Amino acid sequence: MGLLSDPNRRRALTNLLTRLNTPICVVCYLAGLAWFMGLAFEPFTLRTYMSENAMGSTMVEERFPSGERALATGREFAAHKRKVGGMPVDWLVKTMQARGLEVYTQRFSRTLPFPDENKERYMVHGTNVYGILRAPRAPRTEALVLTAPCTEGNNNHQAVGLLLGLAHYFRNQVYWAKDIIFLVNEHDLIGMQAWLEAYHHTNITGMDWTPLQGRGGSIQAALSLELSTDVITSLDLVLEGLNGQLPNLDLANLFYAFCQKIDILCTIQGKLQRSDWDTPSGYSHAAQTMLLMVMKQASGRAWGDHGLFLRYHIEAATIKGVNSFRQYKTDATTIGRLLEGMFRKLNNLLERLHQSYFFYLMPSLSHFVSIGYYMPAFGLLAVILLLRALDLWVQLGAPPPGTEDGVGAVEQSSSGLSVLSILTPVVISHMTGAALFTLPILSQEMAVEHFPVSETEAVVLTAIAIYTAGLALPHNTHKFLAGEGTEQGWRVLKLVALLYLAVLLGCTALINFSLGFILALTLVPVAAFITPHVPKAFSAVVMVLLSPAFTLLYCVFIYQELQESPVSIADGWVLFLSVISQGILDHSLYGSLVYPLIALFVFPCWLLFWNILFWK
């Protein structure tokens, strides 16, 4: 009785908390890290299994016969593409109509906020062509989508050929209960975004498109196809979508089940499966696969055309054909059979895919880790913040040593000043964040006038400049404050900042676990150990090295290492700049939330801690 209300016991508890705080924090951090790394260890994962009853097992007989004809169609498509110099709209319309589909086109245009140097586009005009195969006996209430992007150059025409071949084969079957939409989109993600926005009558990103003339009902699932060679050695599955959203695990299970049935080599993150999980190299292979997935999810980009479907609660995945140096090659007929089998099983669905997990990590294609297993890793890191906050609360609640008579007056005045003294850094940090968010794009013309750089470089360099300028702030905010430099002041500010960071990281981890975890890994040590009393120069350097921008830099290098194409420092720096520009573009083109999150919330939070470091 009286554990918390009895003053003696409370003092004992708080003494315990204060004494053990640092050791517990260190232990929690290491435990969180170990838990995360342990997720890739196979005995801690579960085998994937089909959860949806309606999809059952893979017992359909796939009979797609015409892989060669599909490839011939693809070659025709490539020739017409070369002739027209873009998307051969008329040829596509004619071919799809010849296959008995209802064909419609959609035009769209968009001016990017600044030129995209990776894909070399600035003012984008394009046309999407799609054909709807109406189910012969069913009402037009549901649809499935098969899409192949029309990319620049000599890529992906086998995918379009296979799409047209499958359309021809599917048209002759009577067992379709849902409409099937065959979509060929131009300018990959931009075209896909235009089509999806028009299909669902929304306009999130301010793009300009013509409305769709034909529609197929609510889309239950979508598959995107990327195939650039006539024969392949393996099929790669891409799951990560916009803002780190993942499709239902049942879609991955379906793909894996069919891969096993048809005996095609299937990979995820481009890495093969290994069965030697108990050896160090086997474990590191699984850990690398999982880390790649974490990196891709944290970036918040859509890593395939499927990524934009997920926002509309449509389960979608991209299947990429890979041709590497292996003996056993698979031809187009087999790929067509795999797709036919998957579509027949998706056809059997009665409701949207919802039985399996929406939040998971995959260390390999046959094993997964669900949210219940990976969240404690993040929880252990968040606990550190809460313990520190409790510690500060205890310190704030305890009477200050020394003056006993002037306590009341001092407390009154300091509490009055402390509200203002926290509010000022908070407001200034957030204004810097807002500047980081809005200024780079707005000031690109001014930057181009004064400096010999391109628009993209101007935007990125402005962003970095504002970021660095934020570091100079603490020396300026103190000029505005009267009662700066009190012990109470920085404690209150740190308490607020800790709770703010905890809430921010918690909310991020719920939606995009990878982003939340990676930010937590670098920000939590900073938040926990920063006080005005630590050695300034050393901790300043450490803080800068653990700031969000440097986290991004490390991630770029680690990602390249994991992809087995390590880069030098100079190339890494260029890649880093392009990642920043892509992040800004993703936000304005597709509504990705990573850049606003970091600019408007994470960076101000980090600035608050920077402020605390230079409190005196």
Add this chain to the structure above:
Amino acid sequence: MMGSLNILGILTVSFVLFHFSVTQTNDVEGRARQFFRSGHTNNWAVLVCTSRFWFNYRHVANSLSVYRSVKRLGIPDSHIVLMLADDMACNHRNPKPATVFSHKNMELNVYGDDVEVDYRGYEVTVENFLRVLTGRLPPSTPRSKRLLSDDHSNILIYLTGHGGNGFLKFQDSEEISNVELADAFEQMWQKRRYHELLFIIDTCQGASMYERFYSPNIMALASSQVGEDSLSHQPDLAIGVHLMDRYTFYLLEFLEDIHPASQANMNDLFKVCPKSQCVSTPGHRTDLFQRDPGSVLITDFFGSVRKVEITMETIDLTAAAEPLLEEKETRVFAEDSPTQMLSYVDQLPVAEIIHQKPKQKNWHPPDGFILGLWTLIILIFFKTYGVKHLKHIF
């Protein structure tokens, strides 16, 4: 001397002749006795499939296979109540529309071209099923949806779908429990709606559904015991679903060999689908049934055999029938004389016909003991902590 020999010879011959005629009359009477052995005059069948959705194709195929056998053996559509919860033949996903196959490679189309489904789709509910059994249907119900049985009807009831321990799932939204089913059969017995009833169920843990029956003249078969799952038999790769359940598949095979004049009896039916073929252990229950299962023909329930025998002899039915009646009466009315007036309820004293084991009630400690125990606990509590704590409670 010759005269006596002659007389002896004539006597012997006449005695032999008389003996022959007696035995022949006895033979005719024996056959007549055989003729009235089963006691039923008409056959009905209630075949129910309780699951919907494309992946439950096999349950519809199960019901349709039994329908096909029952129709082939002579029960007409007017005496069959077929309840199918979903339409597989015209489902959009059926690559062969208007067919329902029971064997892979599409050997046998059980849907045929003269199927008459009485309750279809959402009409297959627990309420409708129970109303069909008990006969409490609204006056507007058409004749084809009614079970118009009487006390000389043998009824076959076949249920299939998804089930569990003590229940059968209807349409993904409701269940019928074994107690409800037993009570429905008891209602049928009290309203004299059946003479004998054969109950077959093919679901997971099917034996739990017949555990609670307590009405006489019911024989029950199930495809699996409590705690076991009934498994499906064969997938068809062209259609993409499992076509049949194991138990009904082997039942269908068994029934395909039965013809209207077949003398196969219930003991053969009990042997259908042993554990080696079915993986689950089929079970049966015959303790409520008055006849020996070995003397019950399959066609007594699955077929509608019209018994017609042409004979040139005259048969004294009262003489042949009396022994039967006497036996029955002695059994039914125990020591009481037949002339004693019995109340309506006691006319068919069930307890004397069926000897059921008394149900084990869980032992419960006497109430006074519990009261004393709690008083003791409270007294000790107050002694230790003092009476002042009483104020915390009130």
